[in-house]
Amino acid sequence: MADFDVIVIGGGPGGYVCAIRCAQLGLKTACVEGRGALGGTCLNVGCIPSKALLNATHHLHEVHENFEKMGLMGAKVKVDWAKMQDYKQDVINGNTKGIEFLFKKNKVTYLQGWGSIPAAGQVKVGDEVHSAKAIVIATGSEPASLPGIEIDEDTVVTSTGALSLPKVPKSMVVIGAGVIGLEMGSVYARLGAEVTVVEYLDAITPGMDGEIAKSFQKILAKQGIKFVLGAAVQGVTKGKGKNTVAYKLRKDESEHTIDAEVVLVATGRKPYTAGLGLEAIGVEMLPRGQVKTDAHWATSVKGIYAIGDAIIGPMLAHKAEDEGMAVAEVIAGKHGHVNYDVIPGVIYTTPEVASVGKTEEVLKQEGRAYKVGKFSFMGNGRAKAVFQADGFVKLIVDAGTDRILGCHIIGPGAGDMIHEICVAMEFGASAQDVALTCHAHPTYSEAVREAALACGDGAIHA
Numbered sequence: 001m002a003d004f005d006v007i008v009i010g011g012g013p014g015g016y017v018c019a020i021r022c023a024q025l026g027l028k029t030a031c032v033e034g035r036g037a038l039g040g041t042c043l044n045v046g047c048i049p050s051k052a053l054l055n056a057t058h059h060l061h062e063v064h065e066n067f068e069k070m071g072l073m074g075a076k077v078k079v080d081w082a083k084m085q086d087y088k089q090d091v092i093n094g095n096t097k098g099i100e101f102l103f104k105k106n107k108v109t110y111l112q113g114w115g116s117i118p119a120a121g122q123v124k125v126g127d128e129v130h131s132a133k134a135i136v137i138a139t140g141s142e143p144a145s146l147p148g149i150e151i152d153e154d155t156v157v158t159s160t161g162a163l164s165l166p167k168v169p170k171s172m173v174v175i176g177a178g179v180i181g182l183e184m185g186s187v188y189a190r191l192g193a194e195v196t197v198v199e200y201l202d203a204i205t206p207g208m209d210g211e212i213a214k215s216f217q218k219i220l221a222k223q224g225i226k227f228v229l230g231a232a233v234q235g236v237t238k239g240k241g242k243n244t245v246a247y248k249l250r251k252d253e254s255e256h257t258i259d260a261e262v263v264l265v266a267t268g269r270k271p272y273t274a275g276l277g278l279e280a281i282g283v284e285m286l287p288r289g290q291v292k293t294d295a296h297w298a299t300s301v302k303g304i305y306a307i308g309d310a311i312i313g314p315m316l317a318h319k320a321e322d323e324g325m326a327v328a329e330v331i332a333g334k335h336g337h338v339n340y341d342v343i344p345g346v347i348y349t350t351p352e353v354a355s356v357g358k359t360e361e362v363l364k365q366e367g368r369a370y371k372v373g374k375f376s377f378m379g380n381g382r383a384k385a386v387f388q389a390d391g392f393v394k395l396i397v398d399a400g401t402d403r404i405l406g407c408h409i410i411g412p413g414a415g416d417m418i419h420e421i422c423v424a425m426e427f428g429a430s431a432q433d434v435a436l437t438c439h440a441h442p443t444y445s446e447a448v449r450e451a452a453l454a455c456g457d458g459a460i461h462a
């Protein structure tokens with residue numbers, strides 16, 4: 001008799017969701033976590049703390065930029081960085097404790113410590129070895145740095161250090177114009193730091209719809225963030241009170257440097273599987289360090305599964321959660337499924353940026369005939385009222401059938417609005433289906449409907 005039906009290694013969004021679903025399906029389940037708190041990178045040093053800082057600094061920005069316009073005079077707001085950090089920590093604690101509560105409620109055993117797999121069917125935590133019929137690897141990812149850069153999490157930091165800097169720096173260079181770089185760059189720019197983003201490619205946010213990326217860069221530049229694009233960072237040299245970032249412009253190979261008090265390295269993340277002992281038990285890996293799985297998240301060793309950032313695919317908490325639920329169903333003998341074509345991506349800056357499905361660039365490559373319906377928030381009364389009319393909704397549909405293929409939004413509430421289109425896509429809806437659905441007025445969501453109308457006979461307010 002095994003001690004458990006399932007042991008999940010890793011208590012992040014993939015792992016804890018998987019453990020809860022396993023328990024709900026009647027499986028005796030344990031979840032192993034070594035960091036002393038549940039919730040993984042997302043809750044402890046990622047999504048949640050960054051959203052706390054984005055929220056606080058968004059309000060600060062509103063005070064500085066928009067209060068007087070609304071007749072709110074004389075507001076003097078001082079930043080108490082220590083207090084902002086306490087607020088962030090309270091948000092983290094509330095969320096991680098919430099998961100402990102959910103574990104108790106669902107009777108998931110929480111095994112505290114770092115887990116390893118000495119043999120198939122066994123998980124070692126500290127000195128104890130527990131047996132399980134199934135093991136799920138949900139160990140997530142860690143920041144990937146660049147050669148020539150020594151991270152000290154003090155003045156040369158990853159996202160982890162950037163969330164807990166001892167003080168607001170006067171200047172910051174962000175290496176990489178991806179999601180982390182732009183979210184954290186926004187936080188510090190709003191706090192008054194001079195922020196420069198250095199990016200290897202010629203556009204920000206690789207993979208995002210080109211038009212949205214261009215508009216996003218313009219809006220961020222208006223907020224004071226500087227960009228150096230097409231620049232390959234060569235290394236960072238630490239000096240007295242400053243760091244020097246050396247980069248080469250790709251167009252002419254010319255070499256440049258830029259100084260900053262703090263350097264944030266945000267050049268991607270890599271799977272974290274160190275210490276699990278996967279090699280010794282013969283778990284096959286992919287060349288980029290991910291655990292190799294089949295379509296049902298099974299690894300090459302029977303009874304061992306893997307999900308989330310540790311396997312292939314976008315490194316997103318919600319993708320890991322979906323895989324966690326689906327693999328639980330598979331282990332319980334049901335039919336777990338993840339629709340990888342409908343996974344939204346959101347950047348929580350102001351304005352927010354959200355997308356799902358295909359971009360125009362990808363459809364062009366595929367040679368597929370498509371139509372685009374666009375609607376600017378300039379025509380949305382609600383967005384105008386909150387000074388966020390800069391963005392737009394772009395809906396992409398099949399030219400022949402009107403079926404929705406993708407949606408890209410830059411504007412207020414984009415991260416919530418995108419789900420209307422996710423549901424529509426799951427139901428195989430056409431733009432006309434969305435256009436014929438009544439949308440409450442005045443909401444930002446009306447812009448989605450208008451973009452759907454623009455795929456047909458035309459938007460009303462454009």
Ligand code: NAI
Nearest residue numbers: 176177178179180181199200232233266267268269315346
């Ligand atoms: P990323 O992959 O989004 O962006 C990294 C950027 O660094 C790329 O634009 C790349 O071209 C650039 N880069 C690489 N080498 C460079 C060099 N030598 N010089 C200059 N630029 C260079 O990675 P990021 O932002 O670190 O995020 C990591 C992961 O975390 C991503 O998968 C992201 O989706 C996820 N994440 C998601 C969030 C969200 O959903 N809101 C928030 C934070 C992270």
